[in-house]
Amino acid sequence: MRYWLMKSEPEECSIDDLAAMPDRRVPWFGVRNYQARNYMTRDMAVGDGVLFYHSSCPQPGIAGLARVASTAHPDETQFDPASPYFDPKASRAEPRWYNVDVAFVAKTPLVGLATLRARPELAEMRVLARGNRLSITPVTDDEWRFILSELLDADPDDFQ
DNA sequence: GCCAACGTTGGC
DNA sequence: GCCAACGTTGGC
Numbered sequence: 001m002r003y004w005l006m007k008s009e010p011e012e013c014s015i016d017d018l019a020a021m022p023d024r025r026v027p028w029f030g031v032r033n034y035q036a037r038n039y040m041t042r043d044m045a046v047g048d049g050v051l052f053y054h055s056s057c058p059q060p061g062i063a064g065l066a067r068v069a070s071t072a073h074p075d076e077t078q079f080d081p082a083s084p085y086f087d088p089k090a091s092r093a094e095p096r097w098y099n100v101d102v103a104f105v106a107k108t109p110l111v112g113l114a115t116l117r118a119r120p121e122l123a124e125m126r127v128l129a130r131g132n133r134l135s136i137t138p139v140t141d142d143e144w145r146f147i148l149s150e151l152l153d154a155d156p157d158d159f160q
Numbered sequence: 161g162c163c164a165a166c167g168t169t170g171g172c
Numbered sequence: 173g174c175c176a177a178c179g180t181t182g183g184c
Contacts, residue, residue: 007182033167056182113183131165133181 002048003139004039004068005127006102007055015052015064015107024104025069029077030085031099036136040100041072049144049159050102053127054110055135061112062147065159069103105159111151121146 006028008014018026031037050066074095077085090096116122126137139147148154 009182035167060183133166135181 002043002045003051003141003144004044004048005051005053005062005125005137005139006066007053007127007135009056010054010063011057014054015066015104018052018064018066018102018104019107021104025101027070027073027076027101028099029075031075031135032085032087032097033134036134037098039136039138041098043138044068044072044100046070049139050105051139051144051147052102059110059112061110061116062108062151063110064107065105065148065152065154067103067105068100070101072098072100075099106154108152108154111147115151119146119150121150 010017013026018024028040031040046068048068050068051062052064052066054060054063074092075085075097077083078087078090078095078097079092080086085097087096113128116125117128122128122143125139125143126132126134145156148156148159
């Protein structure tokens with residue numbers, strides 16, 4: 001199992017919004033970056049662990065835990081002219097953008113950016129790298145276990 | 161609102 | 173293939 005950090009603007013979809021969705025899951029639509037897309041299409045597997053991160057908001061940070069709930073499938077919003085994510089260069093015959101579905105696992109106390117940056121164990125976290133703008137970044141086993149056990153008072157072994 | 165950093169576009 | 177211009181992200 002791999003681990004990921006996925007950014008969401010809480011005004012678009014917060015951890016509470018995810019918990020309130022039917023089946024407590026949501027298609028992770030709207031990713032328009034090839035590297036992030038490739039993580040979803042090539043590297044993610046159903047069951048992978050997700051740190052649900054609130055970005056572009058008053059308190060950016062990890063707000064919950066989630067899980068990859070599907071393999072990648074074409075992002076429907078690319079076909080919808082009314083959507084801000086519409087892509088005129090995409091077609092159903094040749095989709096350009098894909099997304100996985102993400103399922104709610106738990107809401108957690110917010111672990112803010114300053115807290116993450118204060119921990120030497122997390123110094124190499126991709127999401128903290130200078131200039132990083134990727135909305136999906138890999139999380140190592142060690143980072144995942146550290147965050148759950150030391151910052152969230154959770155037992156990483158409970159997340160199966 | 162500012163601005164650093166990065167990705168994409170498009171002319172050449 | 174280079175690279176300047178532009179748009180976007182996202183913390184502050």
